[in-house]
Amino acid sequence: MRRGHGHEHRQPRAFNRLWHQEMADEINDDLSTGMFPQVKKKPAKTVRHESRRGRILSTILVIVLCALLGFGYATQLRNSQSSYATLSEDELVRLLDETSTQIDSLEQQKTQLSEQLKSIKSAADKQKEVERIAKENEESSGILSGRLAAQGKGVVITVGQRESHIPASMMFTLIEELRNAGAEAMEFNGVRVVTSTAFVDTQSGVSCDGRSLTPPYTIKVIGDPSALQNAVQIAGGVGSQLRVKHGAAVSVVQSDSVQIDAVRQPSDYKYAKTVE
Secondary structure, X not given: OHHHHHHHHHHHHHHHHHHHHHHHHHHXXXXXXXXXXXXXXXXXXXXXXXXXXXXXXXXXXXXXHHHHHHHHHHHHHHHHHHHHHOOOHHHHHHHHHHHHHHHHHHHHHHHHHHHHHHHHHHOOOHHHHHHHHHHHHHHHHHHHHOOXXXXXXXXXXXXXXXXXXXXXXXXXXXXXXXXXXXXXXEEEOOEEEOOOOOEEEOOOOEEEOOEEEOOOEEEEEEOOHHHHHHHHHOOOOHHHHHHHHHOOEEEEEEEEEEEEOOOOOOOOOOOOOOOO
């Protein structure tokens, strides 16, 4: 009987030791690590909430960007349409003619380059053919840059000053209209006109690339005579503006042989160099 009673008293002691051991394990498993702060995990529900909020903000941002892009495109399209809507019928016709002329010029250049390529491929002595084509291209570039004299079909334009002073801006507009019409070479009162040519007002006329010139002005132009004349004489064009706004006398004469003798010396470039 005593033995049985002693055994019953040992069971609660074992239970107490087991309970104390579990408590110690829980304390050891705590996230506290000495002097370092305890790091606690965020609840899963809060993480899901933050993720959902981020997706909503991203969606709103994408919608706003798409709306801005659509607004910009619509504004650009409206401005483009309005710019053409303000042009007169004569201005639209002139714009169409200039565009057609530029397209024809690009097609001619494409055809010329294709023919040169075929000529090189079919030539027995390819090096000799390349040198011949290079010489032809050098002559063409010499005419365009003003280094060489030129002769060919074109027009001779005379602008006489009657009442008011003709501003340099009108002369510049005249040159630009001729370029758009396909002018290949130009001479303004003995000055060769190139891409860098500038016009400045003076008391007695205009200054063209530093040379003081007085009216009447004579412009020799090589190119398609009909296109060049139409660029000046078209209703509402630069010829009409010279007559109406400045009282100038403007005449355009077509010729099968326009001689341009004025030349320009090649420029010395400081930064640009020829590619070898």
